[in-house]
Amino acid sequence: MSLDAVLARIDETLPDALDRLFGLLRIPSISTDPAFGGDCARAADWLVADLRDLGFEAAARPTAGHPMVVAHGGEGGPHLLFYGHYDVQPVDPLNLWHRDPFDPVIEDTAKGKVIRARGASDDKGQLMTFIEACRAWKAVHGTLPCRLTMLLEGEEESGSPSLVPFLKGNAGELSADLALICDTGLFDSARPAITTMLRGLAKVELTVRAASRDLHSGMYGGLARNPIHVLTRILGRLHDDEGRVQVPGFYDDVDELPEAIRAQWQSLAFDHQSFLGDVGLSLPAGEAGRTPLEMIWSRPTAEVNGIWGGYTGAGFKTVLPAEAHAKVSFRLVSRQDPDKVLAAFRGWIEAQLPGDCELIWTEPEGSPASVMEIANPAFEAARIALGDEWGRPAAFVGAGGSIPIAGYFKSILGMDAMLVGFGKDDDQIHSPNEKYDLASFHHGIRSWARILDRIA
Amino acid sequence: MSLDAVLARIDETLPDALDRLFGLLRIPSISTDPAFGGDCARAADWLVADLRDLGFEAAARPTAGHPMVVAHGGEGGPHLLFYGHYDVQPVDPLNLWHRDPFDPVIEDTAKGKVIRARGASDDKGQLMTFIEACRAWKAVHGTLPCRLTMLLEGEEESGSPSLVPFLKGNAGELSADLALICDTGLFDSARPAITTMLRGLAKVELTVRAASRDLHSGMYGGLARNPIHVLTRILGRLHDDEGRVQVPGFYDDVDELPEAIRAQWQSLAFDHQSFLGDVGLSLPAGEAGRTPLEMIWSRPTAEVNGIWGGYTGAGFKTVLPAEAHAKVSFRLVSRQDPDKVLAAFRGWIEAQLPGDCELIWTEPEGSPASVMEIANPAFEAARIALGDEWGRPAAFVGAGGSIPIAGYFKSILGMDAMLVGFGKDDDQIHSPNEKYDLASFHHGIRSWARILDRIA
Numbered sequence: 044m045s046l047d048a049v050l051a052r053i054d055e056t057l058p059d060a061l062d063r064l065f066g067l068l069r070i071p072s073i074s075t076d077p078a079f080g081g082d083c084a085r086a087a088d089w090l091v092a093d094l095r096d097l098g099f100e101a102a103a104r105p106t107a108g109h110p111m112v113v114a115h116g117g118e119g120g121p122h123l124l125f126y127g128h129y130d131v132q133p134v135d136p137l138n139l140w141h142r143d144p145f146d147p148v149i150e151d152t153a154k155g156k157v158i159r160a161r162g163a164s165d166d167k168g169q170l171m172t173f174i175e176a177c178r179a180w181k182a183v184h185g186t187l188p189c190r191l192t193m194l195l196e197g198e199e200e201s202g203s204p205s206l207v208p209f210l211k212g213n214a215g216e217l218s219a220d221l222a223l224i225c226d227t228g229l230f231d232s233a234r235p236a237i238t239t240m241l242r243g244l245a246k247v248e249l250t251v252r253a254a255s256r257d258l259h260s261g262m263y264g265g266l267a268r269n270p271i272h273v274l275t276r277i278l279g280r281l282h283d284d285e286g287r288v289q290v291p292g293f294y295d296d297v298d299e300l301p302e303a304i305r306a307q308w309q310s311l312a313f314d315h316q317s318f319l320g321d322v323g324l325s326l327p328a329g330e331a332g333r334t335p336l337e338m339i340w341s342r343p344t345a346e347v348n349g350i351w352g353g354y355t356g357a358g359f360k361t362v363l364p365a366e367a368h369a370k371v372s373f374r375l376v377s378r379q380d381p382d383k384v385l386a387a388f389r390g391w392i393e394a395q396l397p398g399d400c401e402l403i404w405t406e407p408e409g410s411p412a413s414v415m416e417i418a419n420p421a422f423e424a425a426r427i428a429l430g431d432e433w434g435r436p437a438a439f440v441g442a443g444g445s446i447p448i449a450g451y452f453k454s455i456l457g458m459d460a461m462l463v464g465f466g467k468d469d470d471q472i473h474s475p476n477e478k479y480d481l482a483s484f485h486h487g488i489r490s491w492a493r494i495l496d497r498i499a
Numbered sequence: 500m501s502l503d504a505v506l507a508r509i510d511e512t513l514p515d516a517l518d519r520l521f522g523l524l525r526i527p528s529i530s531t532d533p534a535f536g537g538d539c540a541r542a543a544d545w546l547v548a549d550l551r552d553l554g555f556e557a558a559a560r561p562t563a564g565h566p567m568v569v570a571h572g573g574e575g576g577p578h579l580l581f582y583g584h585y586d587v588q589p590v591d592p593l594n595l596w597h598r599d600p601f602d603p604v605i606e607d608t609a610k611g612k613v614i615r616a617r618g619a620s621d622d623k624g625q626l627m628t629f630i631e632a633c634r635a636w637k638a639v640h641g642t643l644p645c646r647l648t649m650l651l652e653g654e655e656e657s658g659s660p661s662l663v664p665f666l667k668g669n670a671g672e673l674s675a676d677l678a679l680i681c682d683t684g685l686f687d688s689a690r691p692a693i694t695t696m697l698r699g700l701a702k703v704e705l706t707v708r709a710a711s712r713d714l715h716s717g718m719y720g721g722l723a724r725n726p727i728h729v730l731t732r733i734l735g736r737l738h739d740d741e742g743r744v745q746v747p748g749f750y751d752d753v754d755e756l757p758e759a760i761r762a763q764w765q766s767l768a769f770d771h772q773s774f775l776g777d778v779g780l781s782l783p784a785g786e787a788g789r790t791p792l793e794m795i796w797s798r799p800t801a802e803v804n805g806i807w808g809g810y811t812g813a814g815f816k817t818v819l820p821a822e823a824h825a826k827v828s829f830r831l832v833s834r835q836d837p838d839k840v841l842a843a844f845r846g847w848i849e850a851q852l853p854g855d856c857e858l859i860w861t862e863p864e865g866s867p868a869s870v871m872e873i874a875n876p877a878f879e880a881a882r883i884a885l886g887d888e889w890g891r892p893a894a895f896v897g898a899g900g901s902i903p904i905a906g907y908f909k910s911i912l913g914m915d916a917m918l919v920g921f922g923k924d925d926d927q928i929h930s931p932n933e934k935y936d937l938a939s940f941h942h943g944i945r946s947w948a949r950i951l952d953r954i955a
Contacts, residue, residue, distance in 0.1 A: 246815050254779050255778055260828060262900060264899060265800040266795045271803040272738065272803060275735040276736075278728075322710040322711055322723065324709065325854070326854045338722040339718065342721055344721040346720050347727040347728060348815070348817055348819070349808065349816070350731065350807065351807045352805065353826070355805045355826075359804070359826055359828070361702070367806065370811070372716065372817050374717065399784070443718050
């Protein structure tokens with residue numbers, strides 16, 4: 044009954060919610076560029092003011108970088124922490140935008156109405172779905188649905204340098220029963236999703252050094268060691284013919300997918316032909332015997348993200364370089380430990396390194412995968428709530444990318460996290476002409492109202 | 500008797516010969532940089548004037564690039580063509596020079612007196628050894644030793660773009676009984692050398708293209724093809740564990756070294772430990788079962804001279820690039836055909852290319868190896884003459900680099916070439932602080948006098 048009133052209120056006040064979102068979207072809060080530091084502070088202040096309007100105790104809390112917006116409100120029921128981020132990606136190349144990235148507008152497209160602006164999807168539009176749900180709830184009930192803590196970051200797009208220190212420094216204040224994160228997507232236009240697996244990441248830059256200087260291949264070629272050969276020989280063996288990573292022990296801590304999840308993923312009928320076709324490919328290139336969804340959601344990978352050595356300019360130089368370099372990253376799943384994986388990788392390389400060659404290991408770092416506790420009853424509640432809103436049951440999905448925050452909530456604050464979001468693959472986040480479907484925004488707000496109704 | 504008089508004349512007039520060389524060295528004839536076009540013309544004119552003084556009919560002949568100095572003089576005996584080049588390499592990085600590269604000077608060093616200047620060794624000092632030998636001969640005899648044609652190029656350091664058209668356009672005028680080329684080195688300080696084998700070169704830039712754009716490794720990693728993996732996998736198999744090139748048919752046209760040459764090379768007692776030690780290496784890295792001298796002089800190679808793909812800047816970007824690139828070259832020997840080798844290489848790559856990948860083949864080009872006709876009696880004559888001058892017999896050596904001119908003399912003009920030079924490994928040609936040993940210059944002049952005496 045009262046949920047219906049909240050939903051009706053959301054429908055009626057959608058134009059006002061859009062006005063508010065547009066106000067936030069107009070602030071160019073690009074966190075990575077120091078020139079926009081004032082705008083990041085302004086976006087934080089905008090959110091603080093809006094949350095105070097809603098009855099939260101809110102403040103823009105200083106960090107070594109951009110402020111962290113923290114707000115507390117409501118009481119009773121489970122204590123929920125909501126996480127989003129108010130900073131956005133840079134907008135270059137600006138000439139590829141069809142309009143000013145910070146002048147939001149509703150556009151009619153062949154696929155329906157969209158909100159066009161930098162941050163419309165990532166993450167201002169998404170975080171406002173939650174705030175607007177709270178607003179409608181309060182308008183109908185006079186109170187917030189339960190005890191709520193808001194944590195809105197301003198450095199997510201620039202590596203979150205202040206996040207861990209802030210979580211550690213304010214662990215007592217921020218610990219709740221469950222974290223809600225709105226920074227992910229729908230499975231497809233018609234099907235909501237709860238992201239329950241996020242791959243981790245381990246990465247390193249490595250250099251193979253041979254001679255003390257570049258050599259002329261006429262004078263030395265055939266006798267002197269070429270480090271490009273050493274590097275390609277080793278990295279060329281990173282996968283076997285079946286696409287399996289050859290670093291010893293790499294799969295030791297990789298769990299097979301639970302049967303229930305596997306069955307559900309099968310039922311999603313993921314169209315990998317069109318997923319690959321959109322980028323000019325047609326053949327799944329990963330591990331033999333794995334489905335495309337497994338490859339991107341639940342299997343670990345090893346990828347060379349960059350390689351360079353010798354002469355790479357115009358024309359030709361018959362040089363034997365002194366060094367060759369690569370940037371290599373691993374997407375991690377299950378219980379894979381980034382340090383252990385990198386140590387095994389290093390050992391595997393060193394075992395293949397010929398005499399006269401030196402391995403230089405630069406800036407290894409990583410974060411483990413996050414696997415959500417779907418046994419937490421909030422997941423089932425959210426799954427039903429989302430199904431009620433979208434007309435089709437929510438899928439428990441994986442995400443190939445890494446969102447370290449979910450892992451930090453578990454490791455630093457000891458709480459589970461649930462990732463629910465309404466973005467779409469074609470939102471062009473991080474790219475020119477970012478958009479957020481009006482349906483994502485509208486049904487997103489309604490979805491949170493339903494989820495809060497079931498959980499709170 | 501008369502040879503002794505020529506040698507005595509050379510000794511007496513050495514200061515004058517140095518003065519003349521310094522005059523030529525003062526002209527910054529850097530052929531690759533258009534800013535020095537006038538200086539290249541000036542160097543050509545300098546040589547024309549000097550050769551006319553010697554009684555040659557000489558002219559700076561126009562080409563599409565810098566002029567070609569051609570001179571004719573003398574009569575009787577065999578008709579010899581002498582080749583050298585008056586252009587020099589650029590001098591950057593200039594700050595690594597201890598003095599002005601175009602202000603030549605005699606310096607005392609721990610290893611003896613040296614002429615310090617750009618071009619002192621490569622090739623002004625070398626070409627002047629021949630001209631000074633002719634001058635002393637003429638002073639003593641009143642005539643040049645035999646019919647001589649001089650061909651002095653001004654584009655050797657910038658790829659010799661005008662050379663082949665000039666040879667073809669003037670084949671009748673330039674054809675002689677034998678070409679003499681002075682652009683190579685001694686075996687070591689105490690041992691003269693005649694270079695009888697020059698490796699050829701085949702080269703190509705190649706690109707492996709997969710997706711139509713760069714992809715995010717979180718979203719696509721494990722499913723989409725990474726062209727860096729394709730490239731490293733293929734190039735990592737370019738050699739087997741024994742260091743043999745795996746391109747099919749690569750060794751088909753490679754001849755084993757004649758037993759006499761092998762025995763002579765063995766006797767040279769090449770110190771590969773110090774050769775490698777100078778550049779921070781200690782282990783021969785080439786074909787198993789081959790001596791270090793074979794590796795650099797008489798065996799073909801495959802080298803990746805450059806590789807690049809993906810993100811290579813500071814920090815990390817988890818990109819799956821659309822393309823990966825390499826520059827690959829082959830040093831060729833014996834009867835290896837550059838086109839055939841490149842075609843086999845291309846076929847070998849294509850056979851390993853996974854579906855969804857495209858190979859882009861850019862600017863393949865090459866020139867075959869040159870193997871001199873040591874049966875030509877001039878070689879034995881020169882070997883004895885050099886032995887008389889240096890006190891140790893001359894070695895018939897190979898050269899790892901490519902000097903295409905020797906091949907052109909054979910293929911375009913139908914004549915054999917003999918390469919005799921007096922450079923040393925530590926001359927720092929193409930590098931800052933280039934030098935030419937005063938002993939190389941002095942004994943070089945005397946060597947040519949002895950060679951001309953025996954041949955003419």
